[in-house]
Amino acid sequence: MLDTLEILPGRDKSGAPERHALCLRPGDIVALVGPTGAGKSRLLADIECLAQGDTPTGRVVRVNGRAPDPESRFSGEGKIVAQITQNMNFIMDLPVAAFLRLHAESRALPPHEAESAVRRVLESAVGMAGEPFGPETELTQLSGGQSRALMIADAAFLSPKPVILIDEIENAGVDRTRALELFTDQGKIVLLSTHDPLLALSGTCRLVIRNGAVSDVIEPTAAEKENHRRLVHLDKQLGALREALRHGRRIEQPLVFPTP
């Protein structure tokens, strides 16, 4: 059971000390923002390997107030961190439901719980992907967006890993707001590197990364939360236009985007 994930400061690219320590709890969504090369992926990698002062940044990650045991650092099974990127794909040749049942079995879920988990993963994945797919669709036949949606739902409902790292899923072809809700509903800690305003403003906080270090920790104000609500609305409208174009329609009416 994960109660806290602490990231103790290291040093920036020039060797100057990082100023911010972080303490994350289940349900937190942390957005990482910063220009290209600033060090967002490096911070995610430090968390992925539960760094102990042994990476270029010198950061130290503590789990429930202590140094993690070697099992959670180095064994695939014992690891507490799952990662999702927009380039991931399945290479297994199995129908979707058979793959999910295999995963449920490996978690030793009793058969009725396994079946309902498989159903939930499928339903949420189809809800997140633009195009529907079924239990008998082959994994290798899924589109990029469908694969990512399945990975996200699988990580939310079937994976025991309490920390999820997401590297730039803005172009992953999934409903991003729903994906984040899924993780927080399941009490995961989510860290995501993003250049997307909708995702950046979704966080319980966002970290500004500069020159290899966390240079600021911003908690959203009421005005930012309101702007986030507007962006969700705008995103839905853009989604409807995308859908219309996909179906070969014209978009000729003057576009007006009323705020909610």
Ligand SMILES: Nc1ncnc2c1ncn2[C@@H]1O[C@H](COP(=O)(O)OP(=O)(O)OP(=O)(O)O)[C@@H](O)[C@H]1O
């Ligand atoms: N504190 C640090 N000390 C030394 N090297 C660092 C530090 N932080 C980041 N780096 C290195 O800087 C390079 C760029 O960092 P990184 O790939 O994390 O940037 P990014 O913000 O993810 O960029 P992009 O948005 O293009 O993906 C990497 O080689 C990384 O290992």
